[in-house]
Amino acid sequence: MIRLAAIWEAFRVATASLRANKLRTALTLMGIIVGVSAVIAVVTIIDGLDQTVAQTFSSQGSTVFTISKNPQIIKSREEFVKFNRRKDVTHEDAEAITRLCTACWRVGIAANAIETVKYANQKAENVRIRGIDPLTMFEIDGRSVDVGRIWTESEGASGREICVIGPDMLKNLFSDAPPDKAVGQEIRIDGRPYLVLGVLEPLGSILGFSRDNVVYIPYSTYQKAYGGRRSLVVFIQVPAPERLEAAEDQVRTIMGNRRHTTGDAEDPGFALETQDVFLNLYGSATSNIYIVTVLVSGVSLFVGAIVVMNIMLVSVTERTKEIGIRKAVGARRKDILTQFLIEAVTVTALGGVIGVGTGFGLAYVISALIGFPLLISVFSAALGVGISSLAGILSGMWPAWRAARLDPIEALRAE
Amino acid sequence: MSEAILTISPVENEIKTRTAVNGHDPSMLISMRDIWKTYQMGTESVHALHGVSFDIPRGEYIAIIGPSGSGKSTLMNLIGCLDTPTQGQYWLNGKNVSEMDDDELARIRNQEVGFVFQTFNLLARATALHNVELPLIYGGISSAQRHEMAKQALKAVDLADRVTHKPNELSGGQRQRVAIARALVNHPSILLADEPTGALDSHTSMEIMDLFERLHSEGNTIIVVTHEHDIAARAHRVVSIRDGLIEKDERIR
Numbered sequence: 001m002i003r004l005a006a007i008w009e010a011f012r013v014a015t016a017s018l019r020a021n022k023l024r025t026a027l028t029l030m031g032i033i034v035g036v037s038a039v040i041a042v043v044t045i046i047d048g049l050d051q052t053v054a055q056t057f058s059s060q061g062s063t064v065f066t067i068s069k070n071p072q073i074i075k076s077r078e079e080f081v082k083f084n085r086r087k088d089v090t091h092e093d094a095e096a097i098t099r100l101c102t103a104c105w106r107v108g109i110a111a112n113a114i115e116t117v118k119y120a121n122q123k124a125e126n127v128r129i130r131g132i133d134p135l136t137m138f139e140i141d142g143r144s145v146d147v148g149r150i151w152t153e154s155e156g157a158s159g160r161e162i163c164v165i166g167p168d169m170l171k172n173l174f175s176d177a178p179p180d181k182a183v184g185q186e187i188r189i190d191g192r193p194y195l196v197l198g199v200l201e202p203l204g205s206i207l208g209f210s211r212d213n214v215v216y217i218p219y220s221t222y223q224k225a226y227g228g229r230r231s232l233v234v235f236i237q238v239p240a241p242e243r244l245e246a247a248e249d250q251v252r253t254i255m256g257n258r259r260h261t262t263g264d265a266e267d268p269g270f271a272l273e274t275q276d277v278f279l280n281l282y283g284s285a286t287s288n289i290y291i292v293t294v295l296v297s298g299v300s301l302f303v304g305a306i307v308v309m310n311i312m313l314v315s316v317t318e319r320t321k322e323i324g325i326r327k328a329v330g331a332r333r334k335d336i337l338t339q340f341l342i343e344a345v346t347v348t349a350l351g352g353v354i355g356v357g358t359g360f361g362l363a364y365v366i367s368a369l370i371g372f373p374l375l376i377s378v379f380s381a382a383l384g385v386g387i388s389s390l391a392g393i394l395s396g397m398w399p400a401w402r403a404a405r406l407d408p409i410e411a412l413r414a415e
Numbered sequence: 416m417s418e419a420i421l422t423i424s425p426v427e428n429e430i431k432t433r434t435a436v437n438g439h440d441p442s443m444l445i446s447m448r449d450i451w452k453t454y455q456m457g458t459e460s461v462h463a464l465h466g467v468s469f470d471i472p473r474g475e476y477i478a479i480i481g482p483s484g485s486g487k488s489t490l491m492n493l494i495g496c497l498d499t500p501t502q503g504q505y506w507l508n509g510k511n512v513s514e515m516d517d518d519e520l521a522r523i524r525n526q527e528v529g530f531v532f533q534t535f536n537l538l539a540r541a542t543a544l545h546n547v548e549l550p551l552i553y554g555g556i557s558s559a560q561r562h563e564m565a566k567q568a569l570k571a572v573d574l575a576d577r578v579t580h581k582p583n584e585l586s587g588g589q590r591q592r593v594a595i596a597r598a599l600v601n602h603p604s605i606l607l608a609d610e611p612t613g614a615l616d617s618h619t620s621m622e623i624m625d626l627f628e629r630l631h632s633e634g635n636t637i638i639v640v641t642h643e644h645d646i647a648a649r650a651h652r653v654v655s656i657r658d659g660l661i662e663k664d665e666r667i668r
Binding site for chain 1: 495497498517518521522524525532536537538540549550552553555558597
């Protein structure tokens with residue numbers, strides 16, 4: 001049995017010797033701090049991102065899927081060439097889906113362009129111009145109007161230059177004026193004048209990308225401005241997530257029939273995608289970050305542990321006399337072993353605590369900069385301190401064992 | 416306890432038959448029988464002790480004297496249970512310590528032996544009180560009791576007012592008295608002092624020797640190892656060691 005008093009004594013001695021060698025202690029701690037804070041920062045940041053991503057996608061709902069010519073992610077040049085040979089997705093495809101898909105609830109089309117938007121002498125660059133049809137596309141996109149109105153069905157079909165602007169436009173073009181000041185004004189997109197009918201409710205940003213830096217226009221107007229020869233994206237919404245699969249199957253059949261002439265038997269001739277694509281991409285990106293972080297912090301913890309081992313060996317050598325005195329008055333091997341193990345663990349656990357603090361601090365700064373919630377996880381804090389303590393036990397083992405088996409006579413003779 | 420022991424001496428490399436010099440005397444505090452200590456120096460074997468036997472009764476004040484290289488340090492290490500003999504039997508307070516392992520020896524040192532060293536051997540960063548408490552910590556005494564016992568021990572060596580001082584805030588004589596308090600705090604069977612005045616001036620030396628005398632009169636068994644004759648002369652019995660053997664064992668008062 002190791003007596004409690006001896007453990008407390010070991011802890012007292014450990015903290016006293018750490019205080020006596022402040023610089024050495026600080027240097028010893030460095031590796032452990034870097035390792036632990038890296039893990040804590042990355043884990044905390046990714047937790048925050050996960051929550052943001054989960055919220056974002058669930059707000060739009062997992063009830064929407066799309067049909068397009070090219071998938072969102074093209075993995076190779078070969079794929080790019082292959083996809084470019086596909087037929088464009090057209091208005092007719094969307095109409096066929098609307099007509100034939102019984103499991104579908106809402107069907108809409110959308111096309112995007114990036115343009116510079118001007119009002120008076122104000123200018124906003126890289127604004128997403130989204131041409132949509134029909135009006136239910138607003139609902140599929142999860143957008144609603146804050147002030148003013150959206151266009152009517154007949155206005156939408158007329159090809160008139162009318163628009164509904166995202167709230168970022170207020171900031172960028174109307175000097176942060178209240179939304180009602182923008183309604184009725186005329187803005188210029190790519191030189192053409194558009195009448196502002198309404199202003200959308202803000203959706204905020206995902207990972208620093210604003211979703212409100214957008215101008216919605218009717219698809220007929222979009223076609224007039226940008227031509228009808230671009231491939232569309234068809235958005236299909238189902239009333240509930242459990243209907244998604246049935247709708248996807250129907251749409252796959254409908255589109256398959258419309259694309260039966262493609263030469264390539266392997267290629268369906270269109271891309272059907274849900275938000276899973278983004279979630280998968282995001283998941284693989286974050287898991288890569290995890291792996292890299294674990295490797296980096298593993299290496300720095302390893303180096304840190306070796307430094308601790310070195311310092312502990314030095315400490316044992318320096319304190320040979322003290323070990324001799326302790327043995328002379330009755331310390332057994334395990335008392336000495338415990339003392340040096342506790343000293344090693346005290347150093348590394350301290351490093352772990354500082355590392356956890358630094359990691360959370362780092363995560364706080366980054367989350368404030370990018371704009372996602374900071375999730376402080378007790379589990380990761382405990383893990384950080386736990387792993388560094390384990391490193392202390394492992395690195396302290398050999399020095400402590402050397403100290404424990406010192407011959408008391410030899411040790412007392414040391415200076 | 417008398418029996419024939421067949422041993423192979425590593426030195427002469429020949430088989431010897433030796434009759435153990437009778438068993439131990441249970442009335443004695445210390446009973447050493449035919450103690451040998453052999454060190455291996457490269458290929459050569461060096462005998463530090465060649466069959467030392469003696470007894471020390473409880474309450475004796477004894478000096479072990481001898482020049483350097485005589486084997487007296489080796490004998491002191493054996494008496495203090497810092498080491499075990501290569502051969503022979505050693506009973507301390509009724510326990511045969513000659514065949515104990517490291518941890519058992521540590522326990523004996525903790526319970527039965529109080530060391531006083533030439534260079535004091537105090538923990539530099541610890542207070543006088545904490546230094547005195549050290550054996551009690553390894554003895555598993557509760558913290559409140561430890562404090563009380565350590566304070567008593569410091570009071571017994573007239574250092575009640577130096578409890579919170581660290582060794583570097585104390586004079587040599589005071590440091591040695593802290594060491595003596597540490598040696599006595601656990602009420603050991605023997606107080607074993609190795610050149611206790613070797614690092615002190617003559618006046619302080621006399622003070623320490625007076626303290627030993629007082630502790631002896633209070634019933635403690637005291638063993639002083641020294642090479643100085645005037646220090647040895649304060650004891651009641653002097654054992655002289657030369658070349659690993661007891662040369663003389665005389666009662667002087």
